[in-house]
Amino acid sequence: MKAVLALADGRVFEGKSFGATGEAVGEVVFNTAMTGYQEVLTDPSYRGQMVTMTYTQIGNTGINPEDIESKQLYLSGFIVKEYHDCYSNWRATMSLDAYLKENGVVGIQGLDTRALTRHLRDKGAQNGVISTVDSDHESLVKKARAVPSMAGLDLATGVSCDKPYHWTEKLWDLEAGYTAATPDELKYKVVAYDFGIKYNILRCLVSAGCDVTVVPATFPADEALAMNPDGIFLSNGPGDPEPMTAVIENIRKFVGKKPIFGICLGHQLLGLALGGQTMKLKFGNHGSNLPVMDLDTRRVEITAQNHGFSVDIVSLGHACELAHENLNDQTVEGMKHKDLPIFSVQHHPEASPGPHDSHYLFGRFVELMEKEKA
Numbered sequence: 001m002k003a004v005l006a007l008a009d010g011r012v013f014e015g016k017s018f019g020a021t022g023e024a025v026g027e028v029v030f031n032t033a034m035t036g037y038q039e040v041l042t043d044p045s046y047r048g049q050m051v052t053m054t055y056t057q058i059g060n061t062g063i064n065p066e067d068i069e070s071k072q073l074y075l076s077g078f079i080v081k082e083y084h085d086c087y088s089n090w091r092a093t094m095s096l097d098a099y100l101k102e103n104g105v106v107g108i109q110g111l112d113t114r115a116l117t118r119h120l121r122d123k124g125a126q127n128g129v130i131s132t133v134d135s136d137h138e139s140l141v142k143k144a145r146a147v148p149s150m151a152g153l154d155l156a157t158g159v160s161c162d163k164p165y166h167w168t169e170k171l172w173d174l175e176a177g178y179t180a181a182t183p184d185e186l187k188y189k190v191v192a193y194d195f196g197i198k199y200n201i202l203r204c205l206v207s208a209g210c211d212v213t214v215v216p217a218t219f220p221a222d223e224a225l226a227m228n229p230d231g232i233f234l235s236n237g238p239g240d241p242e243p244m245t246a247v248i249e250n251i252r253k254f255v256g257k258k259p260i261f262g263i264c265l266g267h268q269l270l271g272l273a274l275g276g277q278t279m280k281l282k283f284g285n286h287g288s289n290l291p292v293m294d295l296d297t298r299r300v301e302i303t304a305q306n307h308g309f310s311v312d313i314v315s316l317g318h319a320c321e322l323a324h325e326n327l328n329d330q331t332v333e334g335m336k337h338k339d340l341p342i343f344s345v346q347h348h349p350e351a352s353p354g355p356h357d358s359h360y361l362f363g364r365f366v367e368l369m370e371k372e373k374a
């Protein structure tokens with residue numbers, strides 16, 4: 001069946017349908033990860049977006065019940081060059097096509113994803129529509145233009161959990177799979193704010209020795225402080241951080257009281273809570289092969305990233321300093337407070353998908369909590 005992708009600036013790509021049929025809208029972005037499409041599909045930070053994979057063959061490893069980063073698929077469309085229905089992997093239980101159909105995610109394949117990526121890179125990420133029911137280019141471009149801009153959208157509050165819960169699962173092990181931590185392994189009490197949190201962040205925290213209670217995005221700071229945690233964690237999540245004013249106000253209440261660690265949206269919200277500003281990037285960074293320098297150690301790490309917004313470090317004045325830098329586009333990749341045990345990163349140290357170079361950051365959070373405790 002034919003499928004068409006139309007962008008708001010008038011560019012149209014024709015391809016074939018895979019996954020669910022129908023029509024979907026969202027911001028079209030590109031992801032440069034060569035593996036790990038299942039983690040990409042289940043990353044809540046992609047809510048409201050349609051993801052183009054730059055790697056050419058997708059579907060080869062099928063879908064398995066373990067490599068999920070949340071309980072559902074949040075992205076609104078999936079765009080690939082060549083979909084492979086014949087999958088081969090010892091853990092796979094179903095095909096990507098069946099998975100997308102089951103979850104109602106519209107896909108398109110067989111289009112020139114290199115041309116699409118170059119277009120997005122040159123003109124910027126923009127809204128689009130994928131349709132299997134309308135093939136009229138003009139009508140589709142009109143629909144793409146009617147989609148609200150990602151800038152100004154609070155999408156995170158809607159993907160958060162409803163009530164607090166305890167997380168005990170550790171990182172996956174080839175022999176043992178997923179196992180739960182025993183109480184004696186958990187030394188630091190952490191309250192983790194869920195703005196669309198990826199499971200592997202929780203697993204990394206637990207494996208680093210954290211006793212994690214996940215709380216909703218709107219959970220009052222005084223109730224969190226009453227739990228007497230050793231540290232506060234701020235998660236990743238979809239959308240623009242700026243409109244989340246109540247959440248930002250809430251985060252401010254932890255500053256000076258507890259060690260804080262933020263990842264991606266959590267890093268951006270922290271920047272805003274500390275008085276800084278955020279801005280939308282032209283096309284952002286989405287992938288698992290992005291070089292970053294830790295300015296403390298001067299070590300370069302290859303990171304997983306998924307963001308369209310960025311913190312303006314200058315707007316933070318003297319309170320914070322740049323701690324990590326993106327070596328591709330020189331954007332702010334991490335910051336640390338000059339006087340308080342507070343730090344955050346724009347990239348994803350939990351990877352999933354991606355290399356584990358940045359896992360050490362969970363250890364850094366634990367060290368800060370250890371120091372404060374002492």
Ligand SMILES: NC(=O)CC[C@H](N)C(=O)O
Nearest residue numbers: 236237264265307308309
């Ligand atoms: N992965 C994330 O947390 C993304 C943060 C934010 N939604 C952005 O696009 O920049």
